[in-house]
Amino acid sequence: MPQEIASFVVLLNVLGIAGIVVWHLQGRSRPYARLIVQIGFFTAMTIVLLLGGIVPFRFDPPHLESMSALFVSAKIFWWVHLSWAVIGFLRIYIVLDGRPREARLIQDLLIAVVYLGVALSVMAFVFGVPIGTLLATSGVIAVILGLALQNTLGDVFSGIALTLGRPYVIGDWILLSDGTEGRIVASNWRSTHLLTAAHNIVVLPNSVLAKLGLTNISRPDENHQITLSIRIVPTRMPHVIRGVMQTVLDSCNSIIKDPPPAVSLVGIDASAVDVELYFQVTSPLKRGVARSEVIDLVYRHCKSSGLQLAMPLSKVITATEVMAQNASASSTGPVQSLIEAIPVFSVLTEEEVTALAASATRRIFSPGDEIAKEGDSLASLMIIRAGIVSMRRDGEEAARLAPGDFFGEGGFLAGIGESHALQAVTRVTVYEIGKEAFAPLLGGRPELAEDLAANLAYREALSGNMGNHAMQHDRRRSYLLQAIRSVFRNHAHG
Template sequence: MLNEDHMMPLVLTNILGIAGIVVWHLQGSNRPTGRLIAQILFFIGMSFTLYLGGIAPHRVDGAQLRGLGALLSISARILWWTHLAWAIIGLVHIYMLLNRRPREAHLIQDMAVGVIYLGVVLSIIGFVFGVPVGTLVATSGVVAIIFGLALQNTLGDVFSGIALTLGRAYAIGDWIQLKDGTEGRVVETNWRSTNLLTGGYNVVVVPNSILARQGVTNLSRPDETHQITLTVRIATTTPNFVEQVMRSVLDASTRIVQDPSPIVALNSIDAAAIEVELLFRVESPAGWTAARNEVIDLLYSQCKANGLSLAAPAESLVFDSAAISGEHSARAIEAHSSRAG
């Protein structure tokens, strides 16, 4: 039987442990600081009570494991280890909160919580019930290998998500673009995938392993303004006049950023056309299409008002020259054949 010197500390430890659970639930998840304070206070109280009673929760005492005392001892130690886990988890959450971690840091928090709970469960098995933890770990390792092979793709997504989170390639709210052309604003990240809200207001679910494999272009850093290049060919006329008309197009636009100022670049000139590049910025990737449409509409209106004509693409001119050259060659062959006849 458990002696009377140990009975009272065990009873008090159980009372404190159960009271701590009740207070933990009453605090609610919306008060993390209050929860953490309650967890730490109850854990200190339980530790102090066990210390005064000469009971070490991290050691197995076979002499005490009899009758009612055995149940009190087991429950007290389990409650002590549980409150230890909660106190550590609370400290991790407060650390994330004080450092203003982004919401995707919940992935790291979940991983830390899983490691803490795993360590506590193994500690309870080893220190409370006296089961050899080494044998259990070795056996579970074989099972883990089997599950790892079966869940290979899922684990790839999980570890890719961890790598992307640690590398801070993007955050919730960032607009990102993949190499395959997929782009959108990050609205959610979890263990398996990242959800993107596209410009067409569709949610695209991209597995984390694909994100890590393809590479990500973050269009929100250093800010969300982005440069657009629009190329246009104007029938050959005075270059300075073309530049003035193109600049008036950019000045009239209300959907593009005027600081820094948009640029008009005259790329080349030939007998048929002047090739012009309009370089301008938009405030957000979501406004690319609307800004581009407005500039194109203003471009057409200004060219028509100022007597400028749009020229055909250079590729079509090359194609026409080749066709003309082929026609001349055919006629020469035909004329040569008629003379020979």
């Protein structure tokens, strides 16, 4: 090595070591500062190389053995700083490109390519290793490793395809063609992790996931449609049945109203009208709750409208059985059947239910009629026979009541006003039972007070502006229970 370039070699080594030290001192929390350091030191080292006439892309054996180690290390430092500068620019490009999901994978791939290229360049231009022979030998080794790691490589390349294709992102809820579904919680080179509704983690190899049909439920949003098939005995005209089923969906609190739920008549024969209900929920996790509420409302609205659920096609039923079922259903009046279907009144005897039904009076409210104002203390218990009642607070609808629901018990039992204004959405039929008919039943049944207090507290907790629902529900139930029990004590002493 000529003596005149020895100083440049020493300066290159100093700059290389200083660049590494300063780069590490910046820390991972300052990526832009690190990039500036990388570019600055690489530029300075390149200028020194040019001034010293050192060519990094050519193998030059040193002339002085005493300087050989410094010459080799100088070239290595330059190649290392070149790789870091290129990687820094790549990271900035990936961030500015605005595709965070692909960023990690692309970054890893490009960094691997850069380091591999730098390693081969150092071997060829610094140590004079014949790269052609090395590549030929490594090709054979690569074939052997490829056969041994066939499944692993399949997962890796499938992961690359899934990442670049972007069928999902972390946090999406997906449904696979084999029935597996869940939310994406992690994705790496080899596998994708799903958190299922059962709160289990399913690990799917990327090669398996790439072969399955995939439905992304989270796109364009997580609104999820549910279809429920119902069979109704054709005792009424089909358009009447369709109207009742639409009322079912309109009275449901667990489904979304935009887009509006729909009802379709899909078939008819001598035994049934086939109806399908279409409705959406805000998340796949709410499917079970919404389906259960709709099924409950189908039963209640069918009972209130005089409709009957049809037998399944596999069930053969004779005319005698149909007559027996109809006779059994009509053996009690509509009021008594309604009272018997309400769990709160299950503690009453058959004679007490009959007497309670005989005292009930029928009232009808037109759509839009105000049944009670917020804070009103009603003097009678009102059981909804048919229709939908809207519970409103501060002008906003909080929930809806359907056939089988009741209200007003707080007023005539404990003098408690309604927590919501009540308004008829459709034509509403209610059966009204006065305090004088209900009072004789209160004496020896404290469990009735528990159920009435729970019903009152639940109705109030339906409001969406109550904050901590569980705490409010328990506090309200305790207060109502004490108030109702005081009425029981006063009644017993009187």
